[in-house]
Amino acid sequence: MKSYSASPSTFKNYRGYLERLILWSWIFQGKSVLDLVRTDAEAFLAFNKSPPADWVGAAAMRRFTQKEGRLAFNERWRPFGVKVTKADRKRATEHDTKPVVSKKPSAGSEQLIYSVCCSFYDFLLQDGVDIANPFKSIKRIKETRLKRRPKALTTLQWDYLVGEAEAMADEDPKHERTLFIVVALFAMYLRVSDLAGRDNWQPTMGSFERRGDSWWFDVVGKGNKERDITVKDDFIPYLKRYRESLNLSPLPYKGEDTPLLATVHGRSGITARQIRNIVQPVFDRARARMKAEGRKEEECQELMEVTLHWLRHTGATFDAKHRDSKHLQMDLGHESLSTTQDIYYNVINEERAASNRGSIRGR
Template identity: 55%
Template sequence: MSGHDTMGSIATSFPELSGSQQHEASNSRPVGAPNLNIGPQPLFDTFEAFENSSASEYAADRPSIVDYIKLFEPTINAHQDYQYVRSFLTSYNGRETTFRSYRTQVERLLLWSWIKCGKSVTSLKRTDAEAFMQFCCQPDPDWIGDAVRQRFLLAEGVYSPNPQWRPFGSLSKKATRKVAAENMVELDTPQYAISAGSTRQVFAICSSFYKFLIEEEVPTGNPFKAIKQKSKWVSKESRKVTPKVLSRLQWDYVIETAELMANQDPKHERSLFILATLFAMYLRVSDIVGIADWKPTMGSFVKLKGTWWYEVTGKGNKEARVSVKDDYLNYLKRYRVSRNLTPLPSPGETTPLLVHLNGKAGLTDRHVRKIVQVIFDQALERMKSEGRDEDEYNELRSASLHWLRHTSATFDAPFREMKHLQADLRHENMSTTQDIYYEALDDERADSNRRLRIRD
């Protein structure tokens, strides 16, 4: 990310808070008194905003952040807390999805600490950490929104906080929202609920934040590490994992729909390529849009000893090589020809893998997700219009991009050795691959043996 924030750059980031205003003590309120008259507002914008601007540029574009911080008593040191969190987020500049997860949880902690406790995050104790975990399970109603909202709105060159944004969201299930939209029915906001996985994420990320502060020699402890009954928040789920997958009928409609869209409008050649690429190689979205230190190019496809591979830098900046299906090459050739390129990549080719329709490189993961969602929606409409039963297409209403990875691996598992599928999925442990994709095969194996006799 741009800016290379340091723990000591607070005056540069917030010149309005420099000098005596940063350090002036106030006796108007006792330390630790809640600020319940102040509502939560967003502090940290998108991954792109962090990546493309320095700390001072970011603050200048969003003067509301400075104004908001001034609302809190100087004894809280809100300005310093803000800089700590910004530095923490900047240290996680690898991928957009990781940034979003860390931003969400630590921003909630920051706002809760200032508003509910009237304290700096560096002053929180074990009991505060436990109270925050409980708050995340049952947040105040005015902290909960009914939709995912843009954090800041641009007007006249300045980014202002979106008044409809809330730190927490309570959304109906995707399929429920789609059915309501199809029938033009308004939905009531569902009761807020947090999953066990999300609870563990809150605990892990907040604990990681304090570990970062300690490593930066900030005088604080780790209140989350001090929690005694950790099992209440970080209990392990069952090993059994049920992946979300499309049926073969649904997948046939999805890929056929993408092909029809591409045949009808050349701009959808990219849509077809994205769909086929994610599916054919069990890829995550970051594998085709890239991360901070790696961007995929056509040169990411390499041919070694007559076999094509896709070279990717994935989770944890680990480099890997994924095998390429022969059948997939037809989609690669089609897309490249649509971009006036040779049918297959040349060694070391630097052409961006994905580009905007105007030819500019740099699609975001959100953009790619929207492209895939359009295909899912069109496939759903085709299934409905062709008279398919609702139970044949209902799950398609819930489908997301990540289902493609699970669907493809599920389809391929009966025909591939487990260790080969594990390698292409880039699972660290064989047990992960087995638990997710080979459990059904175990059932078939048991069934095939159950009725065999020991003697006639």
């Protein structure tokens, strides 16, 4: 697993699934993972679909806790995690009740678990362990590939959201940073980590670079992969506004090392959690304004579920209507063009179908 440590999400998946396999092997089968056979492998895949209740806990529960300055095993941790949605947490806070916990554990994709286990046994073989791969003898699992629907805001919701972000910035200069974050995530299809940075990289004002007539934003993204993103002309006024609030020149200069985001006290760099906390009031204000102006209840309620990642999806969904899919793929940082097409261009198909709902008679 150490070979995947540079990619936190991949490392987390591998660790979680292999940990689950090892525990299941000892506790349920009474044997080492080195002694599993095909029937055991099939039983393990089936086990992931319906684990016992005492193997299920809160998804956010950490494996270890700090105790007297040392790491101690957290007895509340479980191999399967259930999630409390953001909307459920918000409702619980508003009504001063406990949030509703989903009864369905996040078991993970059967295909992904299968692939991880196969990879684990292949590693053992390559490392000189004389062992048969019990998962390899199972016919490769193929799951139905469904069209993915991006979690994105409607045009109306986005208008309210950016409107409230601008109003907050007008009311208090400290929210110029808030407005910049909201528009940057939307306009450049950024992940939160693209603004928060990583262990080996932190974004600066110099990450914006002018090349010819165009502006680009350079990031070290998911999987520590470098990519450059085209910057919309319409985004530049927001960049200027933000920089001027920091008493900087209107536009960045080559090699500028000013941190892209800083705390209100001037400390460079802020975490993803801090970014989420900074933007949450914008979602709350937009929802309150929509309710006050009598907008549809379902559109108001949906803003309780919105996360910052929706802004990335929203920007890409809006732009898919008039951008080449390859160009959109490169700015999003997707490995595969089919990923971009499946997620964002399916929306265009829905609009195409909606435009063809006229009556057959009396057109």
